Amino acid sequence: MPETSPRGLTRLAFGGDYNPEQWPESVWHEDVRLMREAGVTMVSLGIFSWALLEPSPGVYDFGWLDRIVDLLHENGIRVDLGTPTVCPPAWFYRAHPEALPVSREGVRYEFGSRAAICHSNADYRAAAATITGKLAERYGDHPALAMWHVHNEYGVPVSACYCDSCAAHFRRWLRTTYENVEAVNEAWGTAFWGQRYAGFDQINPPRATPTAVNPAQALDYKRFADDTMRENFCAERDILHRLSPGVPVTTNFMTALSQCDSVDYWAWGREVDLVTNDHYLITDGRRTHVNLAMAADLTRSVAGGAPWLLLEHSTSGVNWQPRNPAKAPGQMARNSLAHVARGSDGAMFFQWRQSRRGAEKFHSAMLPHGGTDTRVWREVVELGASLDSLSTVRGSRTEADVAVLWDWHSWWAQNLEWRPSEDHDPRERADAFYEALYDRHLTVDFAHPEADLSRYPLVVVPALYLMTEAAGNNLKEYVERGGTLVVSYFSGIVDEHDAVHPGAYPGALRDVLGLTVEEFSPLLQGQLVRITGPDGSELAGDVWSEFVVPRGAETVWTYADGLTAGRPAVTRHHLGEGTAWYVSTRLAAEGLDALLGWALEDARVAPRADLPRDVEVVRRTGESGSYLFAINHTGSDAKVPLEAHGTELLTGERAAGRLALPAGAVRVVRLDG
Template sequence: MPETTPRGLTGLAFGGDYNPEQWPENVWPEDVRLMREAGVTMVSVGIFSWALLEPTPGTYDFGWLDRVLDLLHENGIRADLGTPTVAPPAWFYRDHPDALPVTADGVRHAFGSRGAICHSSTDYRAAAANITTRLATRYAGHPALALWHVHNEYGVPVSACYCESCAGYFRRWLARTYGTVEAVNEAWGTNFWGQRYTDFDQINPPRTTPTVGNPAQALDYRRFADATMRENFVAERDILHRLTPGVPVTTNFMTALSQCDSVDYWAWGREVDLVTNDHYLITDGRRTHVNLAMAADLTRSVAGGAPWLLLEHSTSGVNWQPRNPAKAPGQMARNSLAHVARGSEGAMFFQWRQSRRGAEKFHSAMLPHAGTDSRVWRETVELGSSVASLSAVKGTRTRADAAVLWDWHSWWAQTLDWRPSQDHDPRERADAFYEALYDRHLTVDFAHPEADLSAYPLVVVPALYLMTGAAGRNLTSYVENGGTLVVSYFSGIVDEHDAVHEGPCPGALRDVLGLTVEEFSPLLAGERVRITGPDGSELSGDVWTEFVVPRGAETVWTYADGLTAGHPAVTRHRLGEGSAWYVSTRLTGQGLDALIGWATDDARIAPRADLPHDVEVVRRSGESGTFLFVINHSATDAKVPVEAHGTELLTGERAAGRLAVPAGAVRVVRLDG
């Protein structure tokens, strides 16, 4: 089995992307001196260095990288060494212009950014294999080498190319996947609009058409594009495994960011030795710490519950959003340690020294333009000390209370054209349900719809339009065996080919939910509906309603107005030893909290009303003990109950009974016993 932790790293990782090539060599000794002052244990190097390592075709200059790695090793700093295949040199594109990707409109991208790659290009694949082989051969025995970092953020900014080379690869992928063109016709429903094929050579990528194209074809092309990128990763990984056995290989994911929704991370998580993730706060007015927790939980889940590593986040503001505010004092530490609480084996940043030139010169860094006499630097040094004090956490695992189903293929299908309402956003529903669970202080695992769910008393399905028959049967079995299921509207509608399940909706879920849906009735912009309970209480929904017909389910709440007045809005189906809840409108705020409250009662999950709002409490446990992370995101001092005595690792104080956590602070208690 390949190693899964960075070689030679005894504690948690702390550091960031280091780009010494952006600076004169006389700056490098100062860099490593300050790294030691900050407590840096590992840096990522060489990610964008192909043009320096191979300045002209077949000529190589590794001298500068030799000196960088030697300097890091002399100062006790480990290296996460990148293969620079995300940014081929200008000379490569001059010689191989067909390696630049083409849009669905037929426009070829130009050189001058990053990630501009046609992943079907044989020239790119050969060049990437060559530079990877040369790096691995040269640095296989280097004592600083801890981890291989292949490429960078696959799928950003381009995942799919629509060129002729990709057309040929796509046809071959279809032949391997389906065997015959008749099977493709069946899967894609090509009798509709006369799109039937008689030969694979007639099939092209889903390029721009006069009106909407075949949705099943578009869905398969997203699968093909993802598989092609992953094929290139595996090729580099296998070279590194062969030439540097014992050194783990990763590539940095972006699990919860919509900018990287083109990647099926369930599949990718099985290919890396160590799951790593990049996470940046989306500052759009929402509670950023909730999205952070969601990203960390999702990354841990992609890792199968095993420890993972936060490979990039920011010390303060980023530079690519419409508005890029700085982080508040103490927020960097809260962000970093929240990731650690939810399974990360450290906290890494982009980047070490803030750039003076290029597109990211206003992106914050560990060592900012303001230098060491700055708030960011002082907080960086303080955080380095905190991370070092948590070394005993390494190797422990985070405990979850509930599961949320998540499937990238369903997101791909849901976002295709011509759906019942453009206002229904499945990702918004996932965020909203996660936030409702978070506010009840429940730690969440994410799970594939066909995964074993028996460990969870509660499973939530926020919006999974695409669901296989196997997934439906899995959820039925889960409920029959005592689980509690919560399903939101427009879930279980189509199969893996975007074909509506035979019979009434929601096809894959109608048995477990004990109901059918005769018709969807999305609401117009701004419309709301009232729903009432048996005691006369009232909630409100928007965006969506349905004509629900119970087929064994009991009606809990009823539509009071609108086209669906008198029909069930929220139902509960007792099946076997468990129960399945269904909500057919968009609930928010109080309504969504009430729904989750009813479901947690069914699941016998004890309420945690003694925990303050915006104070998260997460546990990690393993052979080295049990660790209670308490993170106060609020502006008010908090007191949190602690059921056992322990030692607080950041202050050294003893904790018993109740733990005082100042506003904006983090406390980590190692429980006795």
């Protein structure tokens, strides 16, 4: 069986994407010397190098790669070796132009960027298998090889192609999934608008149409596109497993990035040997460290709670957002160690040396254009030393307090055309609930709706429009056995085919919530609705309201105005040994905090009022001990209470009672015992 951590790596992974092909060989020795100075333990290599490795069909040049792999090995630096299948060479597209993907509108993309691939194309699949096999035969037992890195960021920027090859592949996928066309007609509800099919040969991808396309067809096409990419990954993985046994195989995920919502990472997490993730701060004015924590928690959850690896992030600014600010002094270390706190066994970057040419030349790197006499370089060296001092953390697991349900299929369905309100954004609700839990200093696991939830005292359902009957039964059983559930509006509405569950809303959740919803009443843009509590206190909601009818649930908060005035806004339902809460409008931060406060009381989760806002405290535990990570994202010094004595690993100082946490600093205490 393959290893599940980088082979031969005994410390935390530290390094980045290394692209020596962009530089003359005279620079390589300087690079490796500086890598050693910075404490680099591993680099990712060869990800975009297909055109250099195979400069013409069937002609290979591995000499340059041999030399750099050997040089890295001589200097004790491990290699995460890429299969370069994300960027086929120009000669390949000249010979096989049909391998370029086609948009819904019928436009075939051109060569000249990256990841322009029709994943159904047989010529691409054959060429990818060949180059992967050649690399595995040559480097599969090289002593520098730590792991294999297949492709790069599947789904970015193109996941679905709509060409004739994909149409034929889609029909085969449908035949395998449904067996006969009548089952497709039933699942897609083709009786509506006269869309009934008499045979598979009549079915095409959901290409551009005059008005809204069949939503169930569009949803299945998203599944098909994801499955097709995953088939290609598994084909490369199996070649590597066969020719390079014992070496872990991965591909870099982008779990919490909305730009990569075309990939079902629950399914992908079961196929890789080691879950890895790329994360970049979205600098849109929000608290970027909260989204970072969310991405790390989600990645760890995709890994089943096991250690994972941050394979890419940035030392400072990126280059692809409308505005790309630099990171503040010390922020790179806080970002990196926050990922480690939440389960990553290292911190890797894109990239090692900042490029002089190409689309990403203004993307920050470990070695900036300005060289070693720069703030970024000095912080890189300091971070390398810090990670070295945390080597014993490797292999331990992060402890979570509560769970949030997450399902990519639900996001896909929710974001199709013609929903009740374009202002309702399910991802915004997920972010908002996560931030409210973060501000209560709770560590979150994410879970699939059908997963075992028994170990969590509280489970939050932010906005899961699509929910299977099995998931609804799972949540009912969870509450009956003593769990506390919090559900946000427009959840449990449709099944896996985007068909409304029979009966009143909210379909799959009626029984567990003890209510029905007669009608949705979305609010107009900018419109607010007041809700009042039993003590006369008041909160405001926007975007959404509903006509809620209790069927066993008690009304906790009531709509005070609008069409739903006098109706329940927030309810609570005792079921078996547990409790289920429902909120039928979009609450802002204050309201969410109040709602979660009540639910946490039901769940008997103790509050952490002794910690300031934006001071992050997370625990990792393993055979080597228990580690408390304290991260101060504020400009003020703070104190963190310790339940036991320990040693602070970054300074070597003993810690007891209350840990001093300077402004902007990180401390990691290995607790005694």
